[in-house]
Amino acid sequence: MKNVIPQDTGSLGTMIDSILEPLPPRWRNWVVRGVFTIIMVSSFTYIVNRGTTWLMFLVFLIQFKCFQEIINIGLAVYRMYNFPWFRALSWYFLVTSNYFFFGESLIDYWAIILRKDNFLHFLVAYHRLISFSLYCIGFVWFVLSLRKGYYMRQFSLFAWTHITLLLIVSQSFFIIQNIFQGIIWFLVPVSMIVCCDIMSYMFGFFFGKTPLIKLSPKKTWEGFIGGAFSTVIFAVLLSFLLYNRPFFVCPVEDYYNDNTNCTRPSSFQWQQYAVGRPISWIYKILRKDPHIYMFPFIFHAAIMGLFASLLGPFGGFFASGFKRAFKIKDFGDVIPGHGGLMDRFDCQLLMGTFVNVYIQTFIRVPNPQKLVTQILWLVPEDQLTVFNSLKEELTKSGLL
Amino acid sequence: MKNVIPQDTGSLGTMIDSILEPLPPRWRNWVVRGVFTIIMVSSFTYIVNRGTTWLMFLVFLIQFKCFQEIINIGLAVYRMYNFPWFRALSWYFLVTSNYFFFGESLIDYWAIILRKDNFLHFLVAYHRLISFSLYCIGFVWFVLSLRKGYYMRQFSLFAWTHITLLLIVSQSFFIIQNIFQGIIWFLVPVSMIVCCDIMSYMFGFFFGKTPLIKLSPKKTWEGFIGGAFSTVIFAVLLSFLLYNRPFFVCPVEDYYNDNTNCTRPSSFQWQQYAVGRPISWIYKILRKDPHIYMFPFIFHAAIMGLFASLLGPFGGFFASGFKRAFKIKDFGDVIPGHGGLMDRFDCQLLMGTFVNVYIQTFIRVPNPQKLVTQILWLVPEDQLTVFNSLKEELTKSGLL
Secondary structure (H helix, E strand, O other): OOOOOOOOOOOOOHHHHHHHOOOOHHHHHHHHHHHHHHHHHHHHHHHHHHOHHHHHHHHHHHHHHHHHHHHHHHHHHOOOOOOHHHHHHHHHHHHHHHHHHHHHHHHHHHHHHOOOOOOOHHHHHOHHHHHHHHHHHHHHHHHHHOOOOOHHHHHHHHHHHHHHHHHHHHHHHHHHHHHHHOOHHHHHHHHHHHHHHHHHHHHHHHHOOOEOOOOOOOOEHHHHHHHHHHHHHHHHHHHHHHOOOHHHHOOHHHHHHOOOOOOOOHHHOOEEEEOOHHHHHHHHHOOOOOEEEEOHHHHHHHHHHHHHHHOHHHHHHHHHHHHHHOOOOOOOOOEOOOEOHHHHHHHHHHHHHHHHHHHHHHHOOOOHHHHHHHHHOOOHHHHHHHHHHHHHHHHHOOOO | OOOOOOOOOOOOOHHHHHHHOOOOHHHHHHHHHHHHHHHHHHHHHHHHHHOHHHHHHHHHHHHHHHHHHHHHHHHHHOOOOOOHHHHHHHHHHHHHHHHHHHHHHHHHHHHHHOOOOOOOHHHHHOHHHHHHHHHHHHHHHHHHHOOOOOHHHHHHHHHHHHHHHHHHHHHHHHHHHHHHHOOHHHHHHHHHHHHHHHHHHHHHHHHOOOEEEOOEEEEEHHHHHHHHHHHHHHHHHHHHHHOOOHHHHOOHHHHHHOOOOOOOOHHHOOEEEEOOHHHHHHHHHOOOOOEEEEOHHHHHHHHHHHHHHHOHHHHHHHHHHHHHHOOOOOOOOOEOOOEOHHHHHHHHHHHHHHHHHHHHHHHOOOOHHHHHHHHHOOOHHHHHHHHHHHHHHHHHOOOO
16 A cells, blocks of 8 residues: 555655755654645635635645545555546546535626626526436446456445545535635634644643543543643634624625625624623622623634534544554645645544534525525416515514 | 345245245246235335325335345445444434434424424424534544454445445435425336336347347347337326326325315426427428427426436446445345345436436425525514515516
């Protein structure tokens, strides 16, 4: 395996290697790792500041690279390097499933950005049918490509491709949806994972004693708990820093409709909460107002921070188990000192999905304009039915 | 492998076996197969006549059995029979993904059947969050269960479970959605696959010369084409038989709301179509009305028939390739003379998905009542926005 999957060596080409040569190997590795951390963080900051479209392309780029890394491992595991059409089939499925997941929402997005109505409308209207037809082509292609003597490996790799697609494409779709909801919903979770990684390492380094899990022998309970605390605090602080900037908090459609501004969503507006019974007597004795003031996103950020630090690490454990199962050290060698992209993004995917579920459950409400469009797709008599029963309900609730 | 996965032997217990003993083995096999075909067809007819709820339970039963068959093959392939908790984990994921797929639609269904508003409402409102949490529990369970020396097999089986879930649960969800759209959307496709199987066999038996695909050496081009023709004709005939019976054509919500009746959906109402230019001159010479009369479902049925007979067989090729890959003859032995359930339902799954996509693209329109409910979930000012812009649009189009 190891000679097929490129592994990170920490080497940066002869010129830079010769500069670093006087350092002891352990130090050399730290310098490389440090330099590339700084490069990654600063390019990321730059891209975040360019806004939604750039971020979206970043996610796509990472998605493609991660897919490539995992597929290459599969091709190596099942010794299928000499089947070029099989590799082509995997990429075909990548494109198909991207269209399936992103078709509707991305076309909507470009319609907003380019201010066009009915932009590529047929790709949206017949979205499912087109996706399914594309998938069927791939499926027939696979069946026709079956070769005697390779059945088992071909089926295994077919399954491998599908699992990878499910893991990478669906989750990067969720992450892009989060970006559309407002960049803050992307930036805060991503930073939390990074913060949790660093702080767990620090706490583990200074106070670590009790081992946490056999799979990753270096992780300790002290690091785990210290990381969790720091992450929640960090999440709250970061929210304060960002909550009042339209660039970060506006959903993409409002931001572009309203000329780079929007009414701040209610999650980012200060609200007054009554202090619960068990503590309110303290406020009475102190003769203080028994209310606290905060914006709901602080609460959301704390919840996300808890998830990032308690469940996020399991994404990492999963990835290290996977690497052990297939006897590789890294997923690849794109980032010197760090390994492959998948080595860095194992926890980000799970986190992105959680944030997406959280948004869909507690934050996102159906878009009024979309509902109107849906009603106008109905046959005329149903349109009237909707109108009349809506009128009735609104009169009942006193809004009309 | 073969000693672990139960294989169909055509044996029916000593008593019946002794009755059939005088027959030569080839004939004996045909008798068993024939008897069980009749048993299956008649129980199926009985269940169809009991209506939606029974059909739904049938699909669930088949889903569970198919899942079990495939998981057992996986456990055998990776020699994981002595890990009882791994089997438990698979079933846990089955339940979780069933809730994920069926949660919303089934609870809606029971709300209609039991005539209850807000039936189990929290399971719908927090559906995604609950599914995700359940999934996370399974994920953590898997990570914690990783044992040194078993990593590769455990990961393979984890992937195996996920592929099976994707294949079985999502597609049986689509099939149940089709049933809800009207039993005809389930019955016609299912019968088409059966018809196509039988007719391909007959055509192949009598006229078969040219081999079709290496994977299934007995299939011929003559059978393939003959099967396709017969299936389309059969589909059209069956549509004529069923199109005017509310029991078959009504969507489930209308059928139960309207006391076992409904206004027939437009797909089942006779409509007049102008005959196209290239042929209309024939009508003119014959001094006949240049129109034809039909109901759209005939057209839909013909399309579905084409899919069933042209792409359906690839589901079967896929399944036989899979069986060869893992060196088994049948998926199991539940139906004597036929093998496992998966041996019978390989093509039905793909077909069900196609019908679902077809319905979603060309037939189904959003339910007016659901749209009203969605609007009433909005904040009051958005409710008014929807109402006013709807009013404006309806006035513009002259409906108000």
